[in-house]
Amino acid sequence: MITLSSDFGSPYPAAMRGVMLQETDARLVDVSHEFPRQNVQTSAFWLTQTLPYYPPAVHLVVVDPGVGTDRDAIVVRADEHALVGPDNGVLLPVVRELAQEFEVFEVVEQEVEDLETDNGTRQVPWPPDPASSTFHGRDVFAPAAARVHEAGIDSFEDDPGFEPTDEYEDLTVPDPAIEDKAATATVLAVDDFGNAITNIPGDVIEDVMGSDIEVNGSTTPVRHTYAAVPSGQRLVTVGSHDNVELATNQGRGDDAFDVSLRDSVTLTW
Amino acid sequence: MITLSSDFGSPYPAAMRGVMLQETDARLVDVSHEFPRQNVQTSAFWLTQTLPYYPPAVHLVVVDPGVGTDRDAIVVRADEHALVGPDNGVLLPVVRELAQEFEVFEVVEQEVEDLETDNGTRQVPWPPDPASSTFHGRDVFAPAAARVHEAGIDSFEDDPGFEPTDEYEDLTVPDPAIEDKAATATVLAVDDFGNAITNIPGDVIEDVMGSDIEVNGSTTPVRHTYAAVPSGQRLVTVGSHDNVELATNQGRGDDAFDVSLRDSVTLTW
Amino acid sequence: MITLSSDFGSPYPAAMRGVMLQETDARLVDVSHEFPRQNVQTSAFWLTQTLPYYPPAVHLVVVDPGVGTDRDAIVVRADEHALVGPDNGVLLPVVRELAQEFEVFEVVEQEVEDLETDNGTRQVPWPPDPASSTFHGRDVFAPAAARVHEAGIDSFEDDPGFEPTDEYEDLTVPDPAIEDKAATATVLAVDDFGNAITNIPGDVIEDVMGSDIEVNGSTTPVRHTYAAVPSGQRLVTVGSHDNVELATNQGRGDDAFDVSLRDSVTLTW
Numbered sequence A, B, C: 001m002i003t004l005s006s007d008f009g010s011p012y013p014a015a016m017r018g019v020m021l022q023e024t025d026a027r028l029v030d031v032s033h034e035f036p037r038q039n040v041q042t043s044a045f046w047l048t049q050t051l052p053y054y055p056p057a058v059h060l061v062v063v064d065p066g067v068g069t070d071r072d073a074i075v076v077r078a079d080e081h082a083l084v085g086p087d088n089g090v091l092l093p094v095v096r097e098l099a100q101e102f103e104v105f106e107v108v109e110q111e112v113e114d115l116e117t118d119n120g121t122r123q124v125p126w127p128p129d130p131a132s133s134t135f136h137g138r139d140v141f142a143p144a145a146a147r148v149h150e151a152g153i154d155s156f157e158d159d160p161g162f163e164p165t166d167e168y169e170d171l172t173v174p175d176p177a178i179e180d181k182a183a184t185a186t187v188l189a190v191d192d193f194g195n196a197i198t199n200i201p202g203d204v205i206e207d208v209m210g211s212d213i214e215v216n217g218s219t220t221p222v223r224h225t226y227a228a229v230p231s232g233q234r235l236v237t238v239g240s241h242d243n244v245e246l247a248t249n250q251g252r253g254d255d256a257f258d259v260s261l262r263d264s265v266t267l268t269w
Helices: A012-021 A040-053 A092-098 A136-151 A202-208 A253-257 B012-021 B040-053 B092-098 B136-151 B202-208 B253-257 C012-021 C040-053 C092-098 C136-151 C202-208 C253-257
Strands: A002-006 A028-032 A058-062 A073-078 A081-086 A102-107 A113-117 A120-124 A162-164 A182-190 A196-201 A212-215 A218-221 A234-238 A243-248 A264-268 B002-006 B028-032 B058-062 B073-078 B081-086 B102-107 B113-117 B120-124 B162-165 B182-190 B196-201 B212-215 B218-221 B234-238 B243-248 B264-268 C002-006 C028-032 C058-062 C073-078 C081-086 C102-107 C113-117 C120-124 C162-165 C182-190 C196-201 C212-215 C218-221 C234-238 C243-248 C264-268
Touching: A002 A012, A002 A040, A002 A136, A012 A028, A012 A058, A012 A136, A012 C028, A012 C040, A028 A040, A028 B012, A040 A058, A040 A092, A040 A182, A040 B012, A058 A136, A073 A092, A073 A136, A081 A092, A081 A136, A092 A102, A182 A243, A196 A202, A196 A253, A196 A264, A202 A212, A202 A234, A202 A243, A218 A234, A234 A253, A243 A253, B002 B012, B002 B040, B002 B136, B012 B028, B012 B058, B012 B136, B028 B040, B028 C012, B040 B058, B040 B092, B040 B182, B040 C012, B058 B136, B073 B092, B073 B136, B081 B092, B081 B136, B092 B102, B182 B243, B196 B202, B196 B253, B196 B264, B202 B212, B202 B234, B202 B243, B218 B234, B234 B253, B243 B253, C002 C012, C002 C040, C002 C136, C012 C028, C012 C058, C012 C136, C028 C040, C040 C058, C040 C092, C040 C182, C058 C136, C073 C092, C073 C136, C081 C092, C081 C136, C092 C102, C182 C243, C196 C202, C196 C253, C196 C264, C202 C212, C202 C234, C202 C243, C218 C234, C234 C253, C243 C253
Parallel strands: A002 A028, A002 A058, A058 A081, B002 B028, B002 B058, B058 B081, C002 C028, C002 C058, C058 C081
Antiparallel strands: A073 A081, A073 A102, A102 A162, A113 A120, A182 A196, A182 A264, A196 A243, A212 A218, A212 A264, A234 A243, B073 B081, B073 B102, B102 B162, B113 B120, B182 B196, B182 B264, B196 B243, B212 B218, B212 B264, B234 B243, C073 C081, C073 C102, C102 C162, C113 C120, C182 C196, C182 C264, C196 C243, C212 C218, C212 C264, C234 C243
16 A cells, blocks of 8 residues: 655646556555645644554655755655655654654665566666656655555665665654643644644643633633534634644634634633 | 545545555545535535445545534445435435435444454454544544445444434435426535536426526526537536536636525526 | 546546446546646646556546537547547647557447446446436546446457547647747646746757746746745746746745746747
8 A cells, every 4th residue: 555645736646646556556545635835844744643544554755845956765664654755854753653663764876677566577767867856756756655565665675776874854843832821832734624723732721621711812712522612603622633723613713713824823721 | 345525625534544444445435525614415415416326335424513512423224335424414315316215323332342354353442432522534434434344235233333223314405496487596516617506406497498597687598508608608507417507608607697505596487 | 447537626526436436346546637627728738747657547538618519529549548538639639648659439329238347237328328418527438438448448449339530639739939049938737836837848948057037028047946046936947747837946936927827928048
């Protein structure tokens, strides 16, 4: 199984699917191609909300504002999963959720060579030479994901195209500033319902669940479920991600609270 | 085969896919995740336009404004199909299209237990305890759909997690008010071309096909095909759903007729 | 394998998937359903950017502003691929990329008949009678694609539902007007990053790579990669399609250059 995640929208993911299907009969499963464009931080958050629910798989991730520069392509083995993507930190937060220890490999240049696949022997340039300067998802990462899948998550490093490395870019979810009865948060993500998801862990507001809280100075009920307030009314809740979320029952929380991705929000109680 | 329908947009469906792929090797087929958010009525309409074209399958449907309340999770067996979703009526219109008689089961609480799957034995909380309060698609409905699939559409009630029930929420498509030469309709759905689909059966306007009709007082040609009027001109037609539709050839009917989802429209002829 | 391409958005492709899954167990792979609505020219361009990356497959393509008129349904065999779609030229540009020589077949009317499929024998109207006037994707093209797949890309013409023809609509990508140190281009497509892709071949600007160019009179750097200019700054580059592209590093080129699909753009250097 190979999952696909990107900020590509449509139709670029189709080229990645085709490239992989040339090399493998693996099941392809789309995670999302609607990650916020070139936003490594929010994409990393969404990966933590989706990939841990999968059985062992190769996970192709392409959110790559540095495409065409000399940033590396990497593969990370975490427990029974392998993640393939650019070395810009996007893989690291979910890697830490998948496994306490992990190994990082760099995709390195090789001669064109014969590759044995489910579909017979093919001549595979590796990485493609010349790759485009603007679409490494198609030209580097998708071939690498297919190759990891065919070689096996346990043993792809037997392929000389992957070399162990200790150097990689890291990325951590920004910590909120939490005081006794106040927290200053960042909006990590806004989902398609308009729920604004912050970086405050849900247990921070456990004691005020059922009562009220101030959000940017405005009183708001704190409830377990959206439907605990009337339709159209705003609330603070703890979402399925276990983070504090600004929401509106049957409406958009981002509009009601006037917040956008990456905005700062102050909660006091 | 398991089909997936929701109002989730992206990337929440990916978590549902992962949860199911932990338990089953079934083919997963997306129907849509772009149903109008938390709109049970229009989602029910779109299900009638899509699910009847499928071979026997488990159909997972999550449009769930009451998530986190005590509304039940149900499974409906209709002919060779099984539909899994919230007990808010969204399943019922398509169920009636799939079968004259149908059976309803409630998803009930059980102890954690061992579940035999294609991928070996797993400990499955059922339903998950604690499930989130905001994402039963991932925590209740997707596991239930996988479990129905593995148990078999014919025999899933052998699993004590599903109990027959006679109580469920119903939903019917609203009837239009049809008089001798006039009809007052509701816009049931607007598709991505901008076609505004009403609840008036197509045969109501059969006699005026080829001539003109008044829509909210404005004269409009009634034609079999979009291309029967010049590009950019509006028309009334009977769509693939056999309902009266307000359209524009190579344009958006909703804009041209100034109508939106759930609006009332008067036709006279 | 059957790929699906359309301008349908959601949920109409789900009906096409269901119809095909009634007849075949083929892998279904979405290319895109977000082609610009009823835009044959841009859809044809995107097909050239995606289908050539696939292994041999049946490619279902439905961008069909003439639905319900007497335009034919055709199947084109190009090398080991078969393309199924309306006879409006949308298939031809990618067909020429897939093969130097190709054969065109018309989908012709037949009696209802028994069809042997992976799922047993089914009575198949062919083409459906009556088909809807507005959704031939579901009623004509999807059944035809499934039937080509089951009959085999090499031999589907043994089925009397497909007749060779020499008459079909053609379509070519418009040529840019290129002079010594100037070019007048058309914007062929705008991708989801906002990159405006022109019809100028990349090698036309090879000599000015690394220096500047005038776009509609305004000086702009020409670079190999987006990241070669500061974040938020515009540039001219050669995209993965080998065409000249108007872009912004980590931003939208269409906004920065104030251009839209089908606009004319003048480059001088």
